[in-house]
Amino acid sequence: MEYDGIGDLIMTTPADSKPSLPPHRTVRVDLGPRAYDVVIGRGIRKNLKTYLDALGLFGPIAVVTDANVYKFYNVEIADISSRADDDSLKTVCLDPGEKTKELKSFDAVFQDYAFVQSALAKWRIPRSGIVIAHGGGVIGDLAGFVAATYLRGINFVQVPTTLLAMVDSSVGGKTGVNLPEGKNLVGAFHQPKLVVADLDTLATLPAREFSAGMAEVIKYGAIRDKALFDRVSKPVKPDDQDLDEIVEKCVTIKARIVERDEFETKGERALLNFGHTIGHAIEKATEY
Ligand code: GLY
Numbered sequence: 001m002e003y004d005g006i007g008d009l010i011m012t013t014p015a016d017s018k019p020s021l022p023p024h025r026t027v028r029v030d031l032g033p034r035a036y037d038v039v040i041g042r043g044i045r046k047n048l049k050t051y052l053d054a055l056g057l058f059g060p061i062a063v064v065t066d067a068n069v070y071k072f073y074n075v076e077i078a079d080i081s082s083r084a085d086d087d088s089l090k091t092v093c094l095d096p097g098e099k100t101k102e103l104k105s106f107d108a109v110f111q112d113y114a115f116v117q118s119a120l121a122k123w124r125i126p127r128s129g130i131v132i133a134h135g136g137g138v139i140g141d142l143a144g145f146v147a148a149t150y151l152r153g154i155n156f157v158q159v160p161t162t163l164l165a166m167v168d169s170s171v172g173g174k175t176g177v178n179l180p181e182g183k184n185l186v187g188a189f190h191q192p193k194l195v196v197a198d199l200d201t202l203a204t205l206p207a208r209e210f211s212a213g214m215a216e217v218i219k220y221g222a223i224r225d226k227a228l229f230d231r232v233s234k235p236v237k238p239d240d241q242d243l244d245e246i247v248e249k250c251v252t253i254k255a256r257i258v259e260r261d262e263f264e265t266k267g268e269r270a271l272l273n274f275g276h277t278i279g280h281a282i283e284k285a286t287e288y
Contacts, residue, residue, distance in 0.1 A: 025248045029171060029255040031191060031262055038171055038195040038251050040244050045159055045198040052130065055193055057155055059128035060088040062120055064143035067093055069135045069161050072204045092119045094139070109177050116146045130155040130193075136162035136209070137169035141187070144175030148190030158195040162205055163213025163238075166197040167220065167250035168272070172258040189263055197247060202238040210238060220250040223271060 024041030039051065052058070065073075070093045094112055120129070131154060133143035140158055147156035158170035176187020202210060214236060221229030228249045236246065254272065261269040 025244055027248060027251045027255050029191070030259050034173075034191040034262075036191060036193055036195065038197060038255070040166075040197045040199070040247050040251065042200045042244070043198065045196055045201065048132075048157075048159065048196060051194055051196065052157070057130050057157075057193060059130055059155065060123070060125055061090070061130045061132055062116075062123065062125050063089065063091040063132045063134050064116055064139055064146065065091060065093055065134040066136075066139055067095060069139070073134070073161075073201070090119070090123050090125075092116050094142070112142060113146065113177060116142070117150055120146070120150050125150070125154070127151045127154055130157055132157045132159055133170075134159045134161065135165075136160065137165045140165055140169050141175055141184075142177060144173075144190055144192070145177060145187055148175050148188035153190060156190055156192045158192045160195065160197055161201040162209055163202055163247075164209070164216055165213075166199075166247055167213060168216050168254065170195045170197070171251055171254050172269075172272075173262070197251075199238070199243055199247065202243075205238065217246060217250055220253045224253045225249055 024039050024044050027038040027040070029036050029038060070091070092115070094116075120131070125131075131143050131147035131150070133140040133156070137160075140160060144156055144158075147154055158165075160166045160170040170192070173189045173191035174184070174187065175190050176184050179185045205213075214232065217236070218229065218232050221232055228246065231242070232246065236243065240246075257269055257272060260266065264270055
């Protein structure tokens, strides 16, 4: 049986049999040949192997993560594909947080980039291989750029662990690294094959980072969805029952915009930079 995506996998589960996957929400990012699903739920990262198999992604896996995420999830990282035993799952662990992209010098950022590329080459990851970004937006951007350029482009999967990455950077295929001259000057559009947003990982997220994600959520409400805006005008916590619905709404808004303007040539996707551009300018001017 052929599957177009994770949604189909659920739909084809016979009604009288137990679904093999835990409850989750799926948003399709419909980009024709580059279409993919964003799967949103709790505990779903443990089903990554099932998802990859459903998509026909059987190649060796290289997980790119950072020390913070690794500290909490290293056992799971080794588990996610159930392939650790056959030596086809490797992990490369970088310094955490913004340091990976911003506070390091330009040379150091490219050293990280080259380090991951060399690791892939050393492990002889083939074109059928899969780069999995397991972390926040910085890891996603870097790992995505590696996936976009290693062997001129290999499979890429996002497993975001911050709210901001779940509702914004893991969706839409923007990848890259920063230059001293400005943010995101070097990069590529490289869509993931799958995004797995497991809300349980937000339990270990520092409050400040959760708030940064909420600012983005409020922005989606402000630009597109009054009901969402009204909901997030009240406090939201990582363990709230309706957080999956909130994330689904944001991802759906972003998906529809990306579908209409994938390469940011028509002006509509630039709407998503609302707030980012001024933020980047302030960071640059103040060397924040
Ligand atoms: N973060 C803005 C975009 O993906 O277009």
